[in-house]
Amino acid sequence: MLTGPKFKLLTDLISQSSKEELIWINGYLSALLGQQPQPATAVAAPVSVAASAPKKITITYGTETGNSKKLATEFAAKAKKNGIQTKLVGLDQYRLTDLPKEEYFITVISTQGEGEPPIAAQKFYDHIHNNGFKIPQLKFGVLALGDTAYPQFCKAGEDVDSQLQKLGGNRIVPLQKCDLDYEELAHSWFSDLLKSFDNAGAPAIVAAPVIADQKKPAGKKTYTGTILSSINLNANQSDKKTYHIEIAAEGVEYLPGDSIAIIPENPAAIVEEILALSQTDPAKNISWKNETFTIKDLLTQKLNITYLLEKSVKQYASIVGQDIPAARVGLLELLQKYPLKDATQFEAIVLGLTATAPRIYNIASSPAAHEGEVHITVLQDVFTVNGEKQYGLGTSFLESKKPGDEISFFIQPNKRFRLPAADKDVIMIGPGTGIAPFRSFTAERDATGAAGRNWLFFGEGSFTDDFLYQTEWQNWFDTDVLTKVSLAFHKDSADKPFVHHRILQHGAELFEWMQNGAYLYLCGEKDPMSKEVEAALLTVIEREGKLSAEDAAKYFEQLKTEGRYAKDVY
Numbered sequence: 001m002l003t004g005p006k007f008k009l010l011t012d013l014i015s016q017s018s019k020e021e022l023i024w025i026n027g028y029l030s031a032l033l034g035q036q037p038q039p040a041t042a043v044a045a046p047v048s049v050a051a052s053a054p055k056k057i058t059i060t061y062g063t064e065t066g067n068s069k070k071l072a073t074e075f076a077a078k079a080k081k082n083g084i085q086t087k088l089v090g091l092d093q094y095r096l097t098d099l100p101k102e103e104y105f106i107t108v109i110s111t112q113g114e115g116e117p118p119i120a121a122q123k124f125y126d127h128i129h130n131n132g133f134k135i136p137q138l139k140f141g142v143l144a145l146g147d148t149a150y151p152q153f154c155k156a157g158e159d160v161d162s163q164l165q166k167l168g169g170n171r172i173v174p175l176q177k178c179d180l181d182y183e184e185l186a187h188s189w190f191s192d193l194l195k196s197f198d199n200a201g202a203p204a205i206v207a208a209p210v211i212a213d214q215k216k217p218a219g220k221k222t223y224t225g226t227i228l229s230s231i232n233l234n235a236n237q238s239d240k241k242t243y244h245i246e247i248a249a250e251g252v253e254y255l256p257g258d259s260i261a262i263i264p265e266n267p268a269a270i271v272e273e274i275l276a277l278s279q280t281d282p283a284k285n286i287s288w289k290n291e292t293f294t295i296k297d298l299l300t301q302k303l304n305i306t307y308l309l310e311k312s313v314k315q316y317a318s319i320v321g322q323d324i325p326a327a328r329v330g331l332l333e334l335l336q337k338y339p340l341k342d343a344t345q346f347e348a349i350v351l352g353l354t355a356t357a358p359r360i361y362n363i364a365s366s367p368a369a370h371e372g373e374v375h376i377t378v379l380q381d382v383f384t385v386n387g388e389k390q391y392g393l394g395t396s397f398l399e400s401k402k403p404g405d406e407i408s409f410f411i412q413p414n415k416r417f418r419l420p421a422a423d424k425d426v427i428m429i430g431p432g433t434g435i436a437p438f439r440s441f442t443a444e445r446d447a448t449g450a451a452g453r454n455w456l457f458f459g460e461g462s463f464t465d466d467f468l469y470q471t472e473w474q475n476w477f478d479t480d481v482l483t484k485v486s487l488a489f490h491k492d493s494a495d496k497p498f499v500h501h502r503i504l505q506h507g508a509e510l511f512e513w514m515q516n517g518a519y520l521y522l523c524g525e526k527d528p529m530s531k532e533v534e535a536a537l538l539t540v541i542e543r544e545g546k547l548s549a550e551d552a553a554k555y556f557e558q559l560k561t562e563g564r565y566a567k568d569v570y
């Protein structure tokens, strides 16, 4: 510690120095002590809050596929090593009433869907956004995981960071947004956070949000595949079309449970109309994310033009100088209703558009059974806008692909949706296209001769029209790969059965499997299917286990903790 004349010397120097000089001194001393100096350019907003050495910190995580949990767990171990008492908890388990009592609150949260928080973090996210409380005692730091391939990069983390501040919380480290190659950046962020504790009493200088490079992350390999076949699995008279698409891609690597991400192209006719209306030369070059494209290629392959985000509509309105209602519409419709004043406005509009979001499909093939191939199960997406039938961009794009056509994609791993050891029993609940990963699971267990039992719950409209992969399931049943199959076709009988009804019906046996250590998996529609299935599972546990509702909920939670219940819903 400095005292007397030395301390005076230091305070004199500080009082005579500019902010930039202080930053330089900080870096110089760090270097002298063998530490990494902070780059001066990273510093923007000064002093947010003085970080004093904490007695205790809480580290939380909101995760869908386990990355945030893994990091949070590593951070907790690091903090403990540094002598800090640390509580580690998932946001789904976090007691919301603890927030006003918390002093140090660190969270690692990913973004899912189209800029949404993970399901497990939804309750926390809603709580901080919808309840007008104040938490001035809170010192917080947010690490956001995401993927720059998505237009709403790290949106959930950004929201949590800004909302905690709005509620009166004090940011002790800047928000760190990370792409898929998050390890290094995340750990250096956490080290900075620990360092700010070491400098207890010194004002923490808070840098501007650090944004991960927009470059393609290492490890996310893009494959070019060739369409082998595309067939409609539903009968002609069905009101649905579900395509089974097989793609060959040399050297493709994935595991059962993973998904494929495809960036769909926009329809050529719409792009041509847009170019004509804006009087733009299709061959005109334009620079976007450090690459040069013709404006036609950019509009076709990279940008979202069919269903603009409200922020893009707002930007359009300001460029053309018109009042446009804040709603999500297509670029073509905007150009038709609110024409450009002159053609030069178009480039600014194009640069205000967001990237097309990848469409994610569960892989239906197995690496062991279908080497060098990826199969997907795609339901044609039909909806009505102003009474007019419309088709989703992703499924229309895939529907237009013929055998021999090329398609690029990348693998989206799903570490939380993995087959257990070969001798374990597996219960698979997958109505509709939720069946896809279970075709992968069963084919894999068949090809590898896994000894565990397999039970499939499947539901759809009718047996004759909509039983997806019927002959394969029958084959697996005949050869004892599939031990049990429970079907629910709601159009075939007056009592309109769905899979949750079958779960209740077979409750006793299901509970026996669970007690025997079975692993449960759920895939398919989030609403209402996954909620109905989970309610049915809780009823079965309560009824068959002769437990109170509270103890049944604990039993279910225990399954999740042991990694014996996994869901992938959308």
Ligand SMILES: Cc1cc2nc3c(=O)[nH]c(=O)nc-3n(C[C@H](O)[C@H](O)[C@H](O)COP(=O)(O)O)c2cc1C
Pocket: 062, 063, 064, 065, 066, 067, 068, 069, 109, 110, 111, 112, 113, 114, 115, 116, 118, 145, 146, 147, 148, 150, 151, 152, 153, 154, 155, 180, 360, 412
């Ligand atoms: C279906 C799906 C949607 C996603 N949507 C977004 C998104 O909108 N924005 C984003 O930045 N990242 C998005 N991601 C990427 C994840 O945030 C990223 O993979 C992250 O590392 C996952 O962390 P977790 O395992 O903790 O959930 C998405 C991933 C998936 C599988």
